[in-house]
Amino acid sequence: MMTVLGCIADDFTGATDLAALLARSGVPVSLRIGVPKEPPAATDMVEVVALKTRTAPVEDAVAQARAALHWLQEAGAQRFFWKYCSTFDSTEAGNIGPVAEALMRDLNTDQTIYCPAFPENGRTIFMGNLFVGQQPLAESPMKDHPLTPMRDSNLLRLLGPQVTQPVGLVDRLSVARGAEVIRSELAAFKASGTTHIVIDAVAESDLEAIATACREMPLLTGASSVAMPLPKLLMADQILPREAVRIGPLLVPPETVVLSGSCSAMTQKQVLHYLATGAAGFCLDPLELAATGAEPVLNWLMAQDLAAAPLVYATSEPAKVKAVQDRLGVAKAGRIVEETLAACACAARDAGARRIIVAGGETSGAVTNALGLDRLHIGAEISAGVPWTYGQSDGFQIALALKSGNFGTEAFFSEAQRRLETA
Numbered sequence: 001m002m003t004v005l006g007c008i009a010d011d012f013t014g015a016t017d018l019a020a021l022l023a024r025s026g027v028p029v030s031l032r033i034g035v036p037k038e039p040p041a042a043t044d045m046v047e048v049v050a051l052k053t054r055t056a057p058v059e060d061a062v063a064q065a066r067a068a069l070h071w072l073q074e075a076g077a078q079r080f081f082w083k084y085c086s087t088f089d090s091t092e093a094g095n096i097g098p099v100a101e102a103l104m105r106d107l108n109t110d111q112t113i114y115c116p117a118f119p120e121n122g123r124t125i126f127m128g129n130l131f132v133g134q135q136p137l138a139e140s141p142m143k144d145h146p147l148t149p150m151r152d153s154n155l156l157r158l159l160g161p162q163v164t165q166p167v168g169l170v171d172r173l174s175v176a177r178g179a180e181v182i183r184s185e186l187a188a189f190k191a192s193g194t195t196h197i198v199i200d201a202v203a204e205s206d207l208e209a210i211a212t213a214c215r216e217m218p219l220l221t222g223a224s225s226v227a228m229p230l231p232k233l234l235m236a237d238q239i240l241p242r243e244a245v246r247i248g249p250l251l252v253p254p255e256t257v258v259l260s261g262s263c264s265a266m267t268q269k270q271v272l273h274y275l276a277t278g279a280a281g282f283c284l285d286p287l288e289l290a291a292t293g294a295e296p297v298l299n300w301l302m303a304q305d306l307a308a309a310p311l312v313y314a315t316s317e318p319a320k321v322k323a324v325q326d327r328l329g330v331a332k333a334g335r336i337v338e339e340t341l342a343a344c345a346c347a348a349r350d351a352g353a354r355r356i357i358v359a360g361g362e363t364s365g366a367v368t369n370a371l372g373l374d375r376l377h378i379g380a381e382i383s384a385g386v387p388w389t390y391g392q393s394d395g396f397q398i399a400l401a402l403k404s405g406n407f408g409t410e411a412f413f414s415e416a417q418r419r420l421e422t423a
């Protein structure tokens, strides 16, 4: 099947979020873990390539994004979407702008938009400033993120140092006036040589208007919400054939493991809530891990009843994370936790777990890579932006839920298990 829309995501939970929102349109969406080594064959109309480049050095992120673009072009894609976090998760040294500029060069286009809004999950943009719920980004818990602490809420100031061309803003007052006004402001910016356009959005209707105005741009960038209307628009333009699919629930045995490497405020609540339901839990201490390795937690896990869905978590509050990072360094602390949770995933699979729930974007990348998954199909959405996905690991059908740190309700880990029963 010829691919029409090609998407590149900078982390794995971001990729499943995007795939879930695109799949709401009914089109078949498939998700590739990393850039496939083989040339495209049997691709879906919408393809999402999941990279793990959110915190990668610019050169590396650009090279991987370009390789993904070329694979998607070979698959036939004509429109492209660069997906990053709805909390931006990219500082001055980040790669969102450099990747966008490289993709624009390859696509021979001279303007794109930046719209990380996700109103369903409380992310809105007003006058170029990103909000998380009622708080500006830099006052939200994202200021303490272990890898990408966000200390500025203004997207123009965050993006400016990352790019070589001018940055402009289409603000909410214009967006609220609809697609035609947005289109004419973009045209005026283009005439004045302004390449990178941040666009405000506070409501779903804003995102519809933005997607409508920008649907002919070869490259759009942002969070999943602004991409959500694209399949329907491309169908209306007869670029994408209408082909409804129902990705049925696949039967996987009930043995489950829950792995949490996210320290986000919402994940902290979810871990506490899950433990309060009586679930068995093992708390990872990165300093101990540095000394003993993964053996103690693997021994604990092997002694658990996987039918009762035990939890292994490194989730911790900001002060404790900082103390660990001061001792081990940020990168090493993250790596030790990610490697341990990835080892837990493989050990649990080998012991019979066929349902794996993971909290955290980087963590999901580590787990998915360790499980050797290369393609996921998108199933039922558990909560906004978090679907069940299905893939093959070591010859077994595995159901995998990759949860962004900040997504889901407090009861997410239990809800995810229930959702699979009723999907």
Ligand SMILES: Nc1ncnc2c1ncn2[C@@H]1O[C@H](COP(=O)(O)OP(=O)(O)O)[C@@H](O)[C@H]1O
Pocket: 145, 146, 147, 261, 262, 263, 264, 267, 286, 314, 315, 316, 320, 321, 324, 325, 333, 334, 335, 336, 337, 338, 359, 360, 361, 362, 363, 364, 403, 404, 405, 406
């Ligand atoms: N207790 C801890 N101390 C230090 N780093 C930690 C701890 N727990 C998790 N981490 C690291 O923090 C990072 C969290 O990022 P991620 O998995 O993307 O979560 P989120 O989705 O919340 O951003 C990972 O690299 C993880 O290994």
Ligand SMILES: O=C(O)[C@@H](O)C(=O)COP(=O)(O)O
Pocket: 011, 013, 014, 015, 017, 018, 084, 085, 086, 087, 118, 223, 224, 360, 361, 362, 385, 403, 404, 405, 406
């Ligand atoms: O856009 C979003 O917020 C998510 O799709 C996302 O990218 C999540 O990343 P993590 O918070 O690192 O899981």
